[in-house]
Amino acid sequence: MAVHGFETLAADVKTDAGTSTVADTSTGNRNGACFIAKLTALAGGTTPTVTFNWQTSRNNVNWYTFASSSALSAAGTEVYVTHAVIMKYARISWTVTGGPTTATADLVISADN
DSSP states (O other): OOOTTEEEEEEEEEESSEEOOOEEOSSSOEEEEEEEEEEEEEESSSSOEEEEEEEEESSSSSOEEEEEOOOBSSSEEEEEEEEEEEOSEEEEEEEEESOOSEEEEEEEEEEEO
């Protein structure tokens, strides 16, 4: 996926709770990023939901959440665009509630180049 003026740093397909592949901006801070989380499947459990968290880090150890999606209870897409400085590393993490048996998502991080 290409966003005008942006380059894709990481793209993943994930199942269940966890974190995306870490995007290394290589050059350090970027002046803006686009985070896309597309929930493609959510099944099982009692009232399952998934919440996505957009995170950044200077050292790939200490992560800071700077935005979170709404709690998705059905397939859908959450997009977060920021013009704030993104540190050297970026990722998308997510939490699953309601005990779903399967949550699958496509994840993309693009940063201003």
